[in-house]
Amino acid sequence: MHLLIPAAGSGRRMGSQRNKLLLTLLGKPLLSWTLAAAEASGHITWIGIMGQPEDFPDFQVILGDLSLAKPVKLIQGGATRQESVYNGLQALPLNADRVLIHDGARCLATPELFDRAADALLSCPGLIVAVPVKDTIKVVDEHRIVRQTPERSNLWAAQTPQGFEVKLLKKCHEEGREKGWEVTDDAALFEKCGLPVTIVEGEETNLKVTTPVDLALAEFILRQRRDRSK
Numbered sequence: 001m002h003l004l005i006p007a008a009g010s011g012r013r014m015g016s017q018r019n020k021l022l023l024t025l026l027g028k029p030l031l032s033w034t035l036a037a038a039e040a041s042g043h044i045t046w047i048g049i050m051g052q053p054e055d056f057p058d059f060q061v062i063l064g065d066l067s068l069a070k071p072v073k074l075i076q077g078g079a080t081r082q083e084s085v086y087n088g089l090q091a092l093p094l095n096a097d098r099v100l101i102h103d104g105a106r107c108l109a110t111p112e113l114f115d116r117a118a119d120a121l122l123s124c125p126g127l128i129v130a131v132p133v134k135d136t137i138k139v140v141d142e143h144r145i146v147r148q149t150p151e152r153s154n155l156w157a158a159q160t161p162q163g164f165e166v167k168l169l170k171k172c173h174e175e176g177r178e179k180g181w182e183v184t185d186d187a188a189l190f191e192k193c194g195l196p197v198t199i200v201e202g203e204e205t206n207l208k209v210t211t212p213v214d215l216a217l218a219e220f221i222l223r224q225r226r227d228r229s230k
Contacts, residue, residue: 001043001118003161004088004097007104008030008077009019015211018057020209021104026222030209032062033107033222039068040111042099043118046070048091049111050077051082085186086173091164098122099169101186103207104162108221113203114161115135120200121163126190130156160203162187168195 021031023077031049038044047070051059056074063072075091077084085101092099098121102109113129120127133155139148162185172189175181183189187197205221207214 001082001121002042002046002048002092002151002166003038003044003098003114004048004085004092004101005031005034006037006077006081006084006101007049007055007103008084009081009105019051019058022055023106023215025209025215025218028105029058029062031059031104032066032138034078034102034104035062035066035068036074037109037111038092038102039066039070041114042111043115044070044095046093047072048075048088049073049104050075050079050088053119057169067083073177078183081175081185082176082183082189086177089166089170089173096166097160098163099166100161100163106160106206107209108203108218109159109161109206110203113206117161117163118198120198124169124196124198126187126195127163127164127198128162128185128187129159129200129206131159131202131206133157139211156199157186158187159206159208160185164190178184 022029025033038047049059050191051074059074073091075088078087100117117129133152136152137150137155138146141147164186169186172193175193176189181192190197207217209218
């Protein structure tokens with residue numbers, strides 16, 4: 001199974017002037033935790049990291065420290081996540097049939113989650129890892145007036161990894177570029193093209209580190225994991 005990791009973002013919401021994946025969590029860069037989980041996955045055999053060239057030297061240091069057994073390719077990212085994934089798809093090996101796409105900022109994903117998604121992808125064209133929504137969600141208008149309260153039992157919070165057949169996802173990205181679609185994840189392109197997206201149960205701890213509060217929560221979760229493993 002091939003894995004693409006979008007890692008071309010900035011750290012503005014983290015209050016940092018550098019790529020947030022280079023910030024440390026328990027002494028290791030965020031990207032290092034993501035890569036370690038991918039390395040421990042029994043299904044992932046190849047890893048592509050989409051980033052900005054100015055970050056590549058730092059990425060190389062991380063890779064050197066990890067000494068991964070699996071091949072890793074650094075790929076120039078784009079101005080948006082959508083552009084970065086498009087670039088990543090073009091850089092996949094020719095024999096790539098299915099691909100998982102995982103945000104580098106979700107650094108708490110476990111090897112078991114990668115494997116569960118990879119297994120499920122063998123029997124469907126596209127999937128997302130997600131968890132049921134616990135809060136009541138309100139749909140509001142531009143004046144912040146509540147217009148609708150969706151049935152909570154039908155709502156899931158999307159995470160990554162997301163997985164797709166490579167040929168289908170490439171076609172969806174090409175159509176998105178032609179029609180000017182702007183989406184926040186690849187599943188939305190699949191949906192716009194009328195293709196089915198399956199839900200795979202995610203992990204409550206698979207949070208996306210975006211703000212300093214997220215970083216503190218991630219540290220707490222990792223410390224809890226370490227304590228349980230002793």
